[in-house]
Amino acid sequence: MKTITITDVANHAKVSKSTVSQYLNKRYEYMSEKTRKKIEETIEELNYQPNIIARSLKQKSTFTVGVVVANILHTFSTQVIRAIENYFYEQGFHIIVCNADDNPEKEKNYIEMLRAKQVDGIIIFPTGDNLDLYQRMKSDQFPIVFMDRTIQELNIATVMLDNHLASKLAIDRFIEKGLEHIAIITTSIIRDISPRIERIQGYKDSLASHGIPFNSEYIKTVNADEIPLALSEFFELEKPPQAILAGNDIVLNEVLRYMKQHEINIPDDIAVIGIDDVPYASFYTPTITTVNQPAIEMANLAAELLLSQINKTGNEDTSVHRLKPTLLSRNSC
Amino acid sequence: MKTITITDVANHAKVSKSTVSQYLNKRYEYMSEKTRKKIEETIEELNYQPNIIARSLKQKSTFTVGVVVANILHTFSTQVIRAIENYFYEQGFHIIVCNADDNPEKEKNYIEMLRAKQVDGIIIFPTGDNLDLYQRMKSDQFPIVFMDRTIQELNIATVMLDNHLASKLAIDRFIEKGLEHIAIITTSIIRDISPRIERIQGYKDSLASHGIPFNSEYIKTVNADEIPLALSEFFELEKPPQAILAGNDIVLNEVLRYMKQHEINIPDDIAVIGIDDVPYASFYTPTITTVNQPAIEMANLAAELLLSQINKTGNEDTSVHRLKPTLLSRNSC
DNA sequence: TCAGTAATTGTAATGGTTTTCATTTCATTC
């Protein structure tokens, strides 16, 4: 099956390629009514589809953006992907989804391929280990937006959660309930990822602001599969925690699984709050109090920032946008 | 910032474009060791990235495939996307993710754009309303694989669940537990989507095979937001069902939410089985018995089928592959 | 030294579109 090109259309319609091209780009003022009709019919007849690759080569724009998430297993990532996809669909863009798997090598590979494919911009959840690469995109003025995580020194537009507040909301709630021995578990032990650090810092600060002494035994940063172990260690402490803040949805799942397995009652034996909402939070027994990230809002903002860089509208915004989490108050605390 | 082209590299390295191109395509036998080194250094120095768009134009292959899911809100869709992404990453392909939102217009739009963008193939969860379009891809010999849903008359390679068996597994389990008044709720009321039909058929057949009379009041196909109403109707029946089969993860969520709200005890007051596993199934109270789709296996198979069409290896496989679900036996029934 | 071969490099066409600008057409007017 031979592919139909603009030349075929031109020949059939007995006009020049340029006229057909004008038609394709809806610049009808350059042609007579008759020609327009003729071209229209020919395109219909030949079932012609313009080759966007060729167009992109010429126009240096692919109407495609890349989304590189650090880890697609997080509910938050999939929510964000979904919302970004939706936003860009409306703008006539496609998105290429990439999962870096928390692996900087993979991330690098993806970014380079995306640039080679001439995507118009990238939204990235940075692993944090490719500074030179981020730097280069920045200095090339390549449209880029960071999501979820910031890299201070880089001055790249970023959309992230106010993680400090996220912890604070949870801690305040625990304390309101009279609980003072509060533990926190997070994942992502590999690098100094900003959300983890900020959540722990928020945890510390909030405790301090309530005059509660800080106990390093109450802080765990472990891989998902080591969470049961970490929890066991909590319960073996002389003074086990009365409350646990789960740093993300995966941690929360593991915490709930552990409590179920060991028949530990929530909230009576231990109170639990999770950062990131989960679909079952509102009908679990007990319903789970969570600190919710406004994922859709964040995704829309990131998409908007990227689009404005692509279109070079507005002065360049390189600020770090921190969106506020909300406490969804339920019964696990 | 001027972009660097192969010409720039050639000039700097004082060789011809073709030699650089040979280098890029790793045909080192066409050049001396010295030349190879020289080019390598120059590329490094200029930070040159080949323009894949230009290459694609020439080679008619973009190393990109499209994935059009009918509805990205289903856990199953995201699991499949994740696995497909992973599979193709290994093959050096990128995937463009599209969410048709159960809307055939949107689906059509996506498919046409993907083809215009010259993707090498498409995996699609068909909405079912674009027969002519599917037909055309087929007759153009464009690589395409259907997922989750089949369209009988089209003869297109398909990977889907053995939905009949999925229902049977659940019904058999209910009956084993001595429950005979069994209801089923599914979504997707718009079109005659094959999974829904097959699941309902499997439900009917299984009941029949156990000699249980079939009661049409026990079958509901409704939108997600109407599920509570549908459940209420069940409970207002003279003989309310003793068991409910939830047709997918979204239905299951709504069923559990309803039971929680109305303080109906699972499994004592009503038994529940869900098709599609959910992350919380194993630690919910009670743990939830589910019929699990082998999502990763299905995704891998679909990807493999597509890739073999793209590479034209193997005789064309246009069969419908039905993978077996498994019953994850837990305590909700 | 020279024919002949091997090693390496250069040239030019190709892919399908966009876009500039030159050229043609045609109705209008004097």
Add this chain to the structure above:
DNA sequence: GAATGAAATGAAAACCATTACAATTACTGA
């Protein structure tokens, strides 16, 4: 019937890489 100007159309270069093949150079052995 020719000049004018606007409208319509067309030719050609550009985008950037690939690739077949032509051209050049280096080197061998007689």
